[in-house]
Amino acid sequence: MRFESRASNLKELILSGLIYFVVATLIFVILLPIAWIVVTSFKPEPIVKQPYIWVFTPTLENYWHIFKIRPIWKPLFDTSIIAVSTSLLSLALGTPAAYALARYEFRGRDDLAFWILTFWMSPPVAFVIPLFIIFDQLRLLDTHIALIITHTLANLPFVIWLMREYINDVPREIEEAALIDGYSDIQVFFRVTLPLIKPGLMAVGILAFIFSWIEFLYALIFTSINVRMLTVEVTSYWTIAGVILGPMTAAIVISLIPAVIFAFILQRHIIRGLTLGAVRGG
Amino acid sequence: MTVQRRKYPILFLLPSLIFMIVVGLLPFFYVLALSFHRYRLTWAKPWSFIGLDNYRYLMNWPRFWNSVWNTIVFAVGSTTLEFLVGFALALFLARPFRGRGILRALLVIPLLIPPVSVGLMWRFILHPLIGFVPWMIKSVTGITVSFFQTGEMAMLSLILIDTWEWFPFMFLVLLAGLESLPREPFEAAYVDGASRWQIFWHITLPLMRPVIAVAYLLKFLISLKVYDLIYTVTTGGPGTSTETLSYLIYRETFAYFWMGKGAAMALVYEYMIILFAVIFVRYALMGARR
Numbered sequence: 001m002r003f004e005s006r007a008s009n010l011k012e013l014i015l016s017g018l019i020y021f022v023v024a025t026l027i028f029v030i031l032l033p034i035a036w037i038v039v040t041s042f043k044p045e046p047i048v049k050q051p052y053i054w055v056f057t058p059t060l061e062n063y064w065h066i067f068k069i070r071p072i073w074k075p076l077f078d079t080s081i082i083a084v085s086t087s088l089l090s091l092a093l094g095t096p097a098a099y100a101l102a103r104y105e106f107r108g109r110d111d112l113a114f115w116i117l118t119f120w121m122s123p124p125v126a127f128v129i130p131l132f133i134i135f136d137q138l139r140l141l142d143t144h145i146a147l148i149i150t151h152t153l154a155n156l157p158f159v160i161w162l163m164r165e166y167i168n169d170v171p172r173e174i175e176e177a178a179l180i181d182g183y184s185d186i187q188v189f190f191r192v193t194l195p196l197i198k199p200g201l202m203a204v205g206i207l208a209f210i211f212s213w214i215e216f217l218y219a220l221i222f223t224s225i226n227v228r229m230l231t232v233e234v235t236s237y238w239t240i241a242g243v244i245l246g247p248m249t250a251a252i253v254i255s256l257i258p259a260v261i262f263a264f265i266l267q268r269h270i271i272r273g274l275t276l277g278a279v280r281g282g
Numbered sequence: 283m284t285v286q287r288r289k290y291p292i293l294f295l296l297p298s299l300i301f302m303i304v305v306g307l308l309p310f311f312y313v314l315a316l317s318f319h320r321y322r323l324t325w326a327k328p329w330s331f332i333g334l335d336n337y338r339y340l341m342n343w344p345r346f347w348n349s350v351w352n353t354i355v356f357a358v359g360s361t362t363l364e365f366l367v368g369f370a371l372a373l374f375l376a377r378p379f380r381g382r383g384i385l386r387a388l389l390v391i392p393l394l395i396p397p398v399s400v401g402l403m404w405r406f407i408l409h410p411l412i413g414f415v416p417w418m419i420k421s422v423t424g425i426t427v428s429f430f431q432t433g434e435m436a437m438l439s440l441i442l443i444d445t446w447e448w449f450p451f452m453f454l455v456l457l458a459g460l461e462s463l464p465r466e467p468f469e470a471a472y473v474d475g476a477s478r479w480q481i482f483w484h485i486t487l488p489l490m491r492p493v494i495a496v497a498y499l500l501k502f503l504i505s506l507k508v509y510d511l512i513y514t515v516t517t518g519g520p521g522t523s524t525e526t527l528s529y530l531i532y533r534e535t536f537a538y539f540w541m542g543k544g545a546a547m548a549l550v551y552e553y554m555i556i557l558f559a560v561i562f563v564r565y566a567l568m569g570a571r572r
Contacts, residue, residue: 019379022371030388033446036414037403049412052421097298104291114564116298119306121559123507125531126548129541130309130316133323153305156298185290214396216510217528221536231398235514238402245406252399259394264387266394271458274393278496278567279455280462 034256041249048246062246072251075233082144082229083212086151087205090159093152095201098163099189103175113161117276120157124217127153132221146222147229151212158276159204165277166200167193203269206262213258230255310552316545323539336546346547348522349530355437356526357505360444365498367445368452373486376460389450397447401514404443433523436516440524444511448504452497459493460486495566503563506555527551 040048042058066072101113131150132141140146170193178192179185194201219229234255237248271279317336319329340346375382392400407414408429419427429439467485476484509528512518518525518533525533531551535544 016379019375019377022374023379023381023385026371027385027388029446030392030450033403033407034391036407040406051412051414051417093298093301096294100291100294104294106291110568112295114560116302118556118559119302121503121555121563122552123509123528123548123555125509125528126313126552127306127309128532129535129545129548130312131305132536133541134309134312149305153302156302160298186293189294210394214394214398216396216398216513217532220513231396231510234396234402235398238405238514245412248402249406252403255399256391256395259391263390263394267383267387267390270390270393271454274451275455275496275500276567279458279493 037249037252041246041253043246045246048249062250065247066250066254070247072230072233072254075228075230076254078144078223078227079213079230082147082151082227083209085144085148086155086212087209089148089152090155090208091163091201091205094156094159095163095194095197096189098160099167099193101160102164102167103172113164116157116160118157119153120276124150124154128217128221135222142223142226144227147218147227150218150222151215154215154218155208155211158273159208161276162204162207162273163197163200165272166197166204169200170196203266203273206266207269207273210258210262214255313545313548316542317549319542321542323535323541329542332542336543337550339543340546340550345522345525345530349525349527352437352524353506353508353526353528356440356444356508356524357502359437359441360448360505361498361502363441363445364449364452364501365494367449368497369456369494371449371453372456372460373482376457386454389454392447392450397510398514400443400447401511404439404446405515408439430516431520433520436520436524440511440515443515444505444508448501451501455497456490456493459490459497463489492566492569495562495569499563499566503555503559506558 041062042060043053043056044059044061047053047056097116101109127150131146135141135146174196175188175192178188183191214231215229216231216235219232220235223229223232230251234248234251237244237251266273316329318331318333320332320335321329406412408416410416410426410428410430413429416427416429419425428435430436463486467489468481471481471485507528508526509532512524512526512529513532516524518529527547528551531544531547534540534547
């Protein structure tokens with residue numbers, strides 16, 4: 001009896017040791033490449049291309065390069081404007097649509113929801129070809145508007161799908177009580193439902209912001225000089241002509257900032273977000 | 283009692299629908315029209331109607347089929363690898379332990395960073411001359427590894443890079459799925475003396491099927507659209523061995539300016555994806571919901 005419990009204690013110990021080994025390995029695998037880029041971004045120019053050098057005096061010259069010689073301010077500013085506008089516009093358009101899909105019964109509702117989703121599933125490159133020609137004729141190439149429109153198109157379907165789930169979480173009885181009190185449909189939406197789904201609006205808004213921040217293909221095709229996106233700027237350090245490695249790593253580090261900031265806030269919502277509401281986060 | 287209301291869903295839907303029709307659906311018809319024409323962006327000449335010639339050309343163009351094949355290899359390879367890694371980890375770590383919150387937050391990071399940054403980061407880290415990983419492998423084992431020299435290696439490297447970025451998605455989704463399973467079937471099986479393997483095979487797996495379907499199919503769909511990684515890591519090379527459909531279409535239309543041919547390819551691509559989605563993804567999403 002005593003022997004048995006000791007054996008199971010040993011088993012427990014080995015198991016928990018194994019768990020921490022796996023967890024440590026995971027953290028190592030996730031963080032090592034990022035850490036290596038961060039380390040490289042502080043290396044002085046002569047040793048940037050030497051992976052075997054670990055100990056060196058850190059320098060800010062790469063950051064000085066991207067902020068002064070080749071200002072990253074403009075891409076940072078443009079990217080922020082476009083990501084914030086995209087996020088607000090897709091919430092403004094998408095939340096009412098999500099409300100209709102969640103609360104109204106009408107024929108073809110599921111088909112409509114799926115039709116909306118096909119815009120999220122379609123490859124962006126299929127939209128790029130016609131929109132390039134159309135934007136060209138409308139003189140919209142290389143403007144913020146072109147990217148806000150296309151990023152909203154890319155985000156709207158998942159905003160609608162996700163907000164529908166957050167609205168489904170609100171008990172219908174609350175809305176029905178307000179209706180009995182004489183609120184109209186539209187008043188119920190604005191005064192009852194919207195305040196109750198604030199956390200959902202926040203999470204979905206941040207996700208839309210990030211998806212716009214990290215988008216590349218539309219940014220590459222639709223903008224060049226007037227509007228400069230961070231993802232395009234980052235790739236411009238490594239061209240056929242060669243690579244400006246130090247500043248590139250510094251620019252990559254800058255491009256990671258929102259992910260690091262929002263990872264903690266989003267961790268409970270991200271699973272729901274990436275599975276379009278089909279799976280709930282823990 | 284039920285309250286009679288909800289008369290005008292169209293009011294709530296209208297803004298989104300107008301937006302999607304104008305920005306999404308009209309361009310779709312534009313592409314459809316374009317695919318029946320010969321049109322080069324750099325020419326002053328207007329479109330000239332050529333019927334199905336663009337499509338006929340594609341059917342006999344090895345480079346097109348090569349990119350279709352590469353897209354499928356990449357999507358199947360990366361999604362399957364991520365699923366296996368993610369599911370194994372989720373099964374192992376579906377228990378309370380210290381540091382769970384931190385691990386979860388760290389695992390979210392790769393999903394939120396720009397894919398082009400992921401690509402450039404790994405292109406640098408795996409670079410044969412200045413990369414950290416080849417140097418490490420060389421100094422430990424003495425073997426020189428070239429991650430991008432042959433077509434097979436380059437494809438494998440892309441799949442591994444994608445796995446670094448996306449296995450957290452599989453892990454987190456499957457972990458959430460495991461934790462929401464009901465306890466009773468497991469307790470009953472335990473009482474009946476079922477082995478671990480039997481419990482996994484006859485209880486965990488069937489109960490997890492809807493979640494697995496959603497995770498696998500959605501990631502597969504995302505992989506079919508891969509573009510950023512190809513652009514930053516291999517630019518389709520060596521040769522055309524990692525050229526995917528997105529990348530080939532981009533090259534035809536915005537490097538060589540063959541808009542009609544590009545449009546035909548984009549449509550074939552789009553139809554393939556939508557067909558796949560209608561057959562599989564639709565039911566997976568509904569199945570997981572309830």
